[in-house]
Amino acid sequence: MTKEINIGLLGFGVVGSGVAKILTEHQTDLQYKLGVPVHIKKVVVRDVNKKRDTDLPKELFTDSLEEVLSDDSIDLIVEVMGGTGFAKEAMERALQSGKGVVTANKDVMAEAGPELLKIADEKGVDLFFEASVGGGIPLIRTLEDGLASDRIHALTGIVNGTTNFMLTKMKEENMSYDEALALATELGFAEADPTADVDGLDAARKMVILASLAFSTEVQLDDVYVRGMREIKDGDVELAERFGYTVKLAGAAKKDENGIEVSVEPVFVPDEHPLASVNNEFNAVYVYGDAVGETMFYGPGAGSLPTATSVTGDIVAACRNLLLGVNGKRKHAPQYDRKMKTDDQKFASYFHRILVKDEVGVLTHLTSLYTNRQASLATVIQQAKDDNDRAELVFITHSISRQQHLDIMEDLKNADSVVDVISYYRVEGEN
Amino acid sequence: MTKEINIGLLGFGVVGSGVAKILTEHQTDLQYKLGVPVHIKKVVVRDVNKKRDTDLPKELFTDSLEEVLSDDSIDLIVEVMGGTGFAKEAMERALQSGKGVVTANKDVMAEAGPELLKIADEKGVDLFFEASVGGGIPLIRTLEDGLASDRIHALTGIVNGTTNFMLTKMKEENMSYDEALALATELGFAEADPTADVDGLDAARKMVILASLAFSTEVQLDDVYVRGMREIKDGDVELAERFGYTVKLAGAAKKDENGIEVSVEPVFVPDEHPLASVNNEFNAVYVYGDAVGETMFYGPGAGSLPTATSVTGDIVAACRNLLLGVNGKRKHAPQYDRKMKTDDQKFASYFHRILVKDEVGVLTHLTSLYTNRQASLATVIQQAKDDNDRAELVFITHSISRQQHLDIMEDLKNADSVVDVISYYRVEGEN
Numbered sequence: 001m002t003k004e005i006n007i008g009l010l011g012f013g014v015v016g017s018g019v020a021k022i023l024t025e026h027q028t029d030l031q032y033k034l035g036v037p038v039h040i041k042k043v044v045v046r047d048v049n050k051k052r053d054t055d056l057p058k059e060l061f062t063d064s065l066e067e068v069l070s071d072d073s074i075d076l077i078v079e080v081m082g083g084t085g086f087a088k089e090a091m092e093r094a095l096q097s098g099k100g101v102v103t104a105n106k107d108v109m110a111e112a113g114p115e116l117l118k119i120a121d122e123k124g125v126d127l128f129f130e131a132s133v134g135g136g137i138p139l140i141r142t143l144e145d146g147l148a149s150d151r152i153h154a155l156t157g158i159v160n161g162t163t164n165f166m167l168t169k170m171k172e173e174n175m176s177y178d179e180a181l182a183l184a185t186e187l188g189f190a191e192a193d194p195t196a197d198v199d200g201l202d203a204a205r206k207m208v209i210l211a212s213l214a215f216s217t218e219v220q221l222d223d224v225y226v227r228g229m230r231e232i233k234d235g236d237v238e239l240a241e242r243f244g245y246t247v248k249l250a251g252a253a254k255k256d257e258n259g260i261e262v263s264v265e266p267v268f269v270p271d272e273h274p275l276a277s278v279n280n281e282f283n284a285v286y287v288y289g290d291a292v293g294e295t296m297f298y299g300p301g302a303g304s305l306p307t308a309t310s311v312t313g314d315i316v317a318a319c320r321n322l323l324l325g326v327n328g329k330r331k332h333a334p335q336y337d338r339k340m341k342t343d344d345q346k347f348a349s350y351f352h353r354i355l356v357k358d359e360v361g362v363l364t365h366l367t368s369l370y371t372n373r374q375a376s377l378a379t380v381i382q383q384a385k386d387d388n389d390r391a392e393l394v395f396i397t398h399s400i401s402r403q404q405h406l407d408i409m410e411d412l413k414n415a416d417s418v419v420d421v422i423s424y425y426r427v428e429g430e431n
Numbered sequence: 432m433t434k435e436i437n438i439g440l441l442g443f444g445v446v447g448s449g450v451a452k453i454l455t456e457h458q459t460d461l462q463y464k465l466g467v468p469v470h471i472k473k474v475v476v477r478d479v480n481k482k483r484d485t486d487l488p489k490e491l492f493t494d495s496l497e498e499v500l501s502d503d504s505i506d507l508i509v510e511v512m513g514g515t516g517f518a519k520e521a522m523e524r525a526l527q528s529g530k531g532v533v534t535a536n537k538d539v540m541a542e543a544g545p546e547l548l549k550i551a552d553e554k555g556v557d558l559f560f561e562a563s564v565g566g567g568i569p570l571i572r573t574l575e576d577g578l579a580s581d582r583i584h585a586l587t588g589i590v591n592g593t594t595n596f597m598l599t600k601m602k603e604e605n606m607s608y609d610e611a612l613a614l615a616t617e618l619g620f621a622e623a624d625p626t627a628d629v630d631g632l633d634a635a636r637k638m639v640i641l642a643s644l645a646f647s648t649e650v651q652l653d654d655v656y657v658r659g660m661r662e663i664k665d666g667d668v669e670l671a672e673r674f675g676y677t678v679k680l681a682g683a684a685k686k687d688e689n690g691i692e693v694s695v696e697p698v699f700v701p702d703e704h705p706l707a708s709v710n711n712e713f714n715a716v717y718v719y720g721d722a723v724g725e726t727m728f729y730g731p732g733a734g735s736l737p738t739a740t741s742v743t744g745d746i747v748a749a750c751r752n753l754l755l756g757v758n759g760k761r762k763h764a765p766q767y768d769r770k771m772k773t774d775d776q777k778f779a780s781y782f783h784r785i786l787v788k789d790e791v792g793v794l795t796h797l798t799s800l801y802t803n804r805q806a807s808l809a810t811v812i813q814q815a816k817d818d819n820d821r822a823e824l825v826f827i828t829h830s831i832s833r834q835q836h837l838d839i840m841e842d843l844k845n846a847d848s849v850v851d852v853i854s855y856y857r858v859e860g861e862n
Contacts, residue, residue: 032766
């Protein structure tokens with residue numbers, strides 16, 4: 001019988017230090033749950049001499065991945081460095097050497113998850129990644145175990161805390177995009193380079209992980225239709241509010257007999273839909289199953305301790321499996337071939353905001369463009385004209401295909417009376 | 432290697448037929464996940480000849496529990512009969528005979544959970560009960576696994592669908608208690624005898640299960656402070672609305688250095704708190720952990736297929752363990768002794784609604800009663816007097832102990848100017 005479990009921790013940043021803190025402070029509880037103590041045996045960092053606020057002894061820190069991978073007393077590798085190149089290599093080598101891996105790395109899991117899971121399966125070791133999506137919310141486990149018997153046909157939600165924080169400030173405190181980003185950076189919610197967050201790539205990676213799991217297939221990053229926060233134009237947030245919507249950067253994944261669609265984009269959420277009131281850095285994911293119906297999981301989407309809770313939850317699960325000798329028994333080969341929908345198989349309502357010359361007949365002409373594309377309109381609003389004799393039109397369609405929407409966009413751009421298609425949004429939350 | 436897994440199903444009502452439906456319709460998926468087929472081998476019912484709308488062959492049905500328990504080819508017993516006496520005995524005998532048990536039975540788990548879990552541990556078999564709380568929401572699994580590494584200090588939520596449906600109708604459609612109950616009965620949300628639901632016992636049982644698990648101790652039904660829906664008086668729902676609150680029958684469990692408190696009672700939830708907008712038969716439970724902070728889990732709290740999803744989720748987990756030969760390895764002995772708080776260790780704001788004689792000085796007199804008990808008031812409202820020269824007073828306190836609240840109630844009842852203490856509520860959601 002194993003007397004203790006030793007962990008090799010890769011990285012000691014925001015999440016890594018949180019993991020160390022939880023393992024230390026909850027040691028008695030964890031030992032009660034597992035029957036044996038769990039120790040951090042080594043921590044791999046770039047600079048061993050950097051000053052760190054931690055109770056871990058200095059001699060645990062090393063800059064040699066080799067030292068940790070070749071240490072036979074280390075049972076489990078916990079990867080919390082982030083990034084792709086070195087992190088992916090480290091995880092791959094750890095799995096190859098027969099060590100289980102717990103990771104918080106959404107970048108690696110979105111880009112190389114199937115490949116790494118395959119190695120884990122072959123080597124008979126665990127690869128757990130709860131912390132890669134939804135910070136402290138146990139989403140992966142819910143999809144794998146809690147709803148294991150159900151058939152999931154849709155997921156919708158807010159999976160990026162940074163942009164949700166920004167959008168909350170833009171709506172509630174009328175901040176501009178730049179002001180909101182500055183505040184998010186100041187408070188530590190946004191990274192020095194916020195590109196992955198604001199352009200939707202971070203959320204897209206998380207949706208790849210969730211959709212692959214929910215639909216038991218291998219969704220790829222290129223499959224995700226991504227539009228970032230910078231597509232939100234001045235006045236859009238207020239305009240949404242006037243029509244009873246809240247702008248959210250939402251991830252959505254749906255499956256039907258035609259295939260799968262996955263997207264990340266700014267959408268209009270009806271104010272009465274609970275997603276509209278998920279604020280600040282919180283995340284929330286709706287899961288729709290054939291049998292269970294609608295369920296929702298909400299919690300902190302980022303932060304040191306919340307994310308570390310998911311990592312240590314995985315550590316507990318991996319330790320249990322190690323102690324029972326059943327690690328690596330969960331097979332990950334996807335059940336279904338990857339089949340993505342085409343744009344004429346994706347349906348939604350759309351919100352179009354258009355700047356036009358204020359001429360006689362412009363409304364009739366533009367509505368005819370919708371009619372020509374067999375799109376029916378739910379709402380048509382013409383705003384007062386500005387000083388340059390230009391007016392804004394707002395159209396909200398009934399359900400149309402994305403192809404129809406794209407065709408109409410093209411038609412509008414080509415229309416003489418249209419100065420600019422200012423912005424457009426899918427209307428979410430009508431699952 | 433096991434070639435298939437055989438289930439003995441006890442009961443074929445709303446949940447049982449849902450389980451059969453899911454096992455049949457999702458058989459391919461389940462077989463993919465587990466590697467072997469899962470069959471219902473026998474169904475124990477009271478009346479074999481009753482007409483049933485099911486694809487299961489008639490010869491599977493039997494009225495003999497004995498026949499199922501003595502069938503060595505049956506690996507797992509799924510108890511979905513409900514009730515306590517026979518169901519508890521059946522579960523106990525199944526465990527004693529070395530068969531794993533999956534149950535949806537909150538009554539048995541609340542009253543005899545520790546006893547049955549002890550037998551399961553001794554016999555080395557699994558006893559899973561996800562469906563006993565929160566219908567389709569995977570709450571038990573989240574507490575046991577997802578948040579395994581965290582220390583949970585509070586749980587708050589709506590865990591009874593029937594009463595939440597009624598309260599939603601009472602608020603949104605101004606129905607009376609009787610009208611709402613009639614509608615709930617008509618729609619199948621309320622049972623013929625709704626006592627357990629409306630008097631809070633059903634919710635109390637669920638809170639016993641959740642609190643025991645969250646705090647790793649053995650909370651007993653008698654430990655729960657229970658007040659049911661009938662404590663809600665005419666006009667309370669509207670009055671709450673005027674003050675920015677929604678009345679919900681909420682379960683709450685908290686732990687601090689003094690011990691544990693668990694309650695089920697109608698409370699005032701601030702309208703801006705997300706619990707206030709959990710409507711109809713839906714359930715939602717907030718879980719507060721030291722490390723993770725605030726998380727929330729939402730879904731259908733009742734219904735055939737949602738509850739059956741939780742049951743079949745447990746079946747999948749139990750089958751996995753059986754196939755790996757690691758069933759019954761999760762030890763359930765509680766980590767902590769049961770230690771409940773006294774009433775002077777439980778703190779909250781309270782809302783008091785009082786009918787008084789409209790005399791000079793009544794307000795001064797009554798507020799002095801609060802002062803005498805060291806309770807400070809946040810809000811004092813005197814309503815217009817009625818035709819009998821009586822007026823209603825509303826007091827909302829700052830945080831006081833339940834003991835202070837009880838003392839003040841007593842003082843008020845003894846005051847000459849008080850005609851009646853109409854109703855009182857704890858103010859929830861300020862965790």
